[in-house]
Amino acid sequence: xxxxxxxxxxxxxxxxxxxxxxxxxxxxxxxxxxxxxxxxxxxxxxxxxxxxxxxxxxxxxxxxxxxxxxxxxxxxxxxxxxxxxxxxxxxxxxxxxxxxxxxxxxxxxxxxxxxxx
Numbered sequence: 593x594x595x596x597x598x599x600x601x602x603x604x605x606x607x608x609x610x611x612x613x614x615x616x617x618x619x620x621x622x623x624x625x626x627x628x629x630x631x632x633x634x635x636x637x638x639x640x641x642x643x644x645x646x647x648x649x650x651x652x653x654x655x656x657x658x659x660x661x662x663x664x665x666x667x668x669x670x671x672x673x674x675x676x677x678x679x680x681x682x683x684x685x686x687x688x689x690x691x692x693x694x695x696x697x698x699x700x701x702x703x704x705x706x707x708x709x
Contacts, residue, residue, distance in 0.1 A: 605632045606661045613668045659685040
């Protein structure tokens, strides 16, 4: 995926895709939403491949955006073990000094899907 296509994918397929989960969905809606998101996680996982970041060796706004959105998987208790490369990506981004500072300044702890229930 080209850079702008990737940012658009994160915005329209991932960010927007979590929408139903914020409104106390029924079990059926939750299941359908997670199935929808899982297909998008598959795409993002393929995009990442064996690269450290979504577009290669360089950290970009796409990585920051994906990190923020993928962390919602913990809030919504979505198990990410099916995507070990995405979990490693989240760990890699979480270890960046700027991310650690931002989390500390906001009074947040690191949120990682790998720790989902």
